[in-house]
Amino acid sequence: MTATMTERKLTMQKAIAEAIRQEMERDESVFVMGEDVGVYGGIFGATEGLLDRFGPDRVIDTPISETAFIGAAVGAAIHGMRPIAELMFVDFFGVCMDQIYNNMAKIHYFSGGAVKVPMVLTTAVGGGYSDAGQHSQTLWGTFAHLPGMKVVVPSSAYDAKGLMISAIRDDNPVVYMFHKGALGLGWMTHNPHATGPVPEEPYAVPIGKAEVVREGTDVTVVTIGLSVHRAIDAAETLDAEGISVEVLDLRSLVPLDREAIVESVKKTHRLLVVDEDYRSFGMTGEVITTAIEGAFDFLDAPPIRIAEPDVPIPYSRPLERFVLPGVDDIVAGVRGLVAA
Amino acid sequence: MRLHDEAIVGAARGRHDLKEVAMEIPRDDLVAMYATMAKIRYFEERIREIYYEDKLPAFDIAAGPIPGEMHLAAGQEPVAVGVMPHLRPGDAITATHRPHHVAIAQGVDLGRMAAEIFGKDTGLGHGKGGHMHLFSVEPSFGCSGIIGEGMPVACGAALAFKRQGKDNVAISFFGEGAANQGAFHESLNLAALWNLPVVFICEDNGWAISVPKHASTAIADNSDRASAYGMPGVLVPDNDPIGVYEAAGAAIRRAREGRGPSLIEVRTLRLWGHFEGDADAYRSEEYKQEMAEHDPMVTYPERLIAEGVATPAEIDALTKAAHEEVDEAIEFARSSPYPAPEDALRHVFA
Ligand SMILES: Cc1ncc(C[n+]2csc(CCOP(=O)(O)OP(=O)(O)O)c2C)c(N)n1
Ligand SMILES: [Mg+2]
Numbered sequence: 003m004t005a006t007m008t009e010r011k012l013t014m015q016k017a018i019a020e021a022i023r024q025e026m027e028r029d030e031s032v033f034v035m036g037e038d039v040g041v042y043g044g045i046f047g048a049t050e051g052l053l054d055r056f057g058p059d060r061v062i063d064t065p066i067s068e069t070a071f072i073g074a075a076v077g078a079a080i081h082g083m084r085p086i087a088e089l090m091f092v093d094f095f096g097v098c099m100d101q102i103y104n105n106m107a108k109i110h111y112f113s114g115g116a117v118k119v120p121m122v123l124t125t126a127v128g129g130g131y132s133d134a135g136q137h138s139q140t141l142w143g144t145f146a147h148l149p150g151m152k153v154v155v156p157s158s159a160y161d162a163k164g165l166m167i168s169a170i171r172d173d174n175p176v177v178y179m180f181h182k183g184a185l186g187l188g189w190m191t192h193n194p195h196a197t198g199p200v201p202e203e204p205y206a207v208p209i210g211k212a213e214v215v216r217e218g219t220d221v222t223v224v225t226i227g228l229s230v231h232r233a234i235d236a237a238e239t240l241d242a243e244g245i246s247v248e249v250l251d252l253r254s255l256v257p258l259d260r261e262a263i264v265e266s267v268k269k270t271h272r273l274l275v276v277d278e279d280y281r282s283f284g285m286t287g288e289v290i291t292t293a294i295e296g297a298f299d300f301l302d303a304p305p306i307r308i309a310e311p312d313v314p315i316p317y318s319r320p321l322e323r324f325v326l327p328g329v330d331d332i333v334a335g336v337r338g339l340v341a342a
Numbered sequence: 343m344r345l346h347d348e349a350i351v352g353a354a355r356g357r358h359d360l361k362e363v364a365m366e367i368p369r370d371d372l373v374a375m376y377a378t379m380a381k382i383r384y385f386e387e388r389i390r391e392i393y394y395e396d397k398l399p400a401f402d403i404a405a406g407p408i409p410g411e412m413h414l415a416a417g418q419e420p421v422a423v424g425v426m427p428h429l430r431p432g433d434a435i436t437a438t439h440r441p442h443h444v445a446i447a448q449g450v451d452l453g454r455m456a457a458e459i460f461g462k463d464t465g466l467g468h469g470k471g472g473h474m475h476l477f478s479v480e481p482s483f484g485c486s487g488i489i490g491e492g493m494p495v496a497c498g499a500a501l502a503f504k505r506q507g508k509d510n511v512a513i514s515f516f517g518e519g520a521a522n523q524g525a526f527h528e529s530l531n532l533a534a535l536w537n538l539p540v541v542f543i544c545e546d547n548g549w550a551i552s553v554p555k556h557a558s559t560a561i562a563d564n565s566d567r568a569s570a571y572g573m574p575g576v577l578v579p580d581n582d583p584i585g586v587y588e589a590a591g592a593a594i595r596r597a598r599e600g601r602g603p604s605l606i607e608v609r610t611l612r613l614w615g616h617f618e619g620d621a622d623a624y625r626s627e628e629y630k631q632e633m634a635e636h637d638p639m640v641t642y643p644e645r646l647i648a649e650g651v652a653t654p655a656e657i658d659a660l661t662k663a664a665h666e667e668v669d670e671a672i673e674f675a676r677s678s679p680y681p682a683p684e685d686a687l688r689h690v691f692a
Pocket of ligand 1: 037066090094439440489516517551612616
């Protein structure tokens, strides 16, 4: 076909909505539930256009009853459906976590593998626009800590579509987190890299495979979500200084592609982990441990991490900026590592 | 399709004959309710105007002097002002993501509240919380961005008052959307079981973002749900401060006397979008026009004047005074300094 068709560009938000639409067309058992997923098309547009296309039986606006509708997704998944339930912001998980981690994530194990729960829990994550401490967290480390659910976080439009298709087809519960600042929403400052080429036809990106999104030789930066773009921006600045940075986009925390982490560290000998999540007991600790376990002898310097200090996300702009990982923080971190 | 039309019909009906109730309701309260409504509405208008500074032409939620989500309560003034004349020092309030009208009516420091909304160091929370997380010790006020979050906390405040032998009450405001959250049902049961001095006030504006009440709630009136928990449930069918005043007065008296909790549902109006920047495309122009015709900021003072409770000159003077107070608060907020970035690390623990 023509070059323009293969080069079609979409925002991550449109890529997600397209993936869901194509899977709903392919498979009658796929349906969507959540608050404002119908007429509104999802607060972050993940279900844009779906109500018109599939009607209210397959695109269901729910009451503000997350325990009930996420639990109902579990029940429907057990009984032959492939529900997609949207938790509007991940921060709201508190009102419904029992259904998520005691039911959705454990039933397959409890049943000795007999009962499958093929559902997707979609949710918006991340800060950077002063929405304060109940609307700005990522919390992926919290979900990844609890066994039994896959945790997927796309950083590009291409991955967003392919990972959503994989998530829907997966026979396991998948928590699919999209970073608000990477969606390409018209009403929010967003990273321009979030818009990218997306093929029209359905395709799957495997869950559990990290991707080297930028090759380098001096330092490995491991990260996920919007911070992938922060890391790429930092790498470009550092390039001018003669420091070559490799950026590894994990793409999922569960499964974690430990091999890819170890392999990259063996190559660069230096590791910086960037996480837009709380510092302690989270992804940064897990990735660094993985590197130490798998590549201890290769490390030329102690690994370092940039993450949110262990405080709730504050509202006020200067406070929030202080807490979130920024491009400058990454640049400074890499410089420090190279000097060490 | 007509949605949420009862509120409109109710307001048009003018259920309360002002002359009659005016004999029972002190004139000062009737007039004070207007003054507070004027303060609330003007505050919301000013915040709205400033919110869009530097955000346009291409709306950017992160930009401007007031970034982030902004849920304003224009139209819902009657629910807040009808409750407040019955409050005493020491009473506690929990409110929602749409908190300004309630906080203003309760008398939360207007300057520090505005400063918090601007993210300033002089704000109620030194810029940590913002518009959805306003906390005040005196008067006791709290709110949350999580739907249904305030109801259990109000039960706890009421439990504390009871244990301490005080005759204070706790009031929990929440939207009709929140009445489908588990916390609502658990809290009502707990409050009734323990005979707590708490009053639950459901602000039924007919909408939870884009979802109309009939699409989220299996019954027409949340006030009917009270009977399932063994407490009185009252419906105030029109967006009328006087109706709220009467219902809240009875419920608060009951709670103070140790006779337990009540649930009040008020049909009110969300005149603007769910949050600022909401295109509000899910509500028809006709519907919005109809709401505007029942704007309590127009209908209530008209009634006060028509029925001889207040003169137009008095209303004007009250309006002017309210505006001045708000302007002063906003000026204080604007001119206050931002917190130092590293202050982000403070206040995690006591
Ligand atoms: C637990 C939880 N679920 C969902 C949301 C997202 N949300 C914010 S406001 C809102 C609608 C609330 O409707 P209602 O309770 O009627 O209050 P209103 O906005 O009408 O004042 C929703 C769904 C939330 N903040 N918390
Ligand atoms: Mg509502």
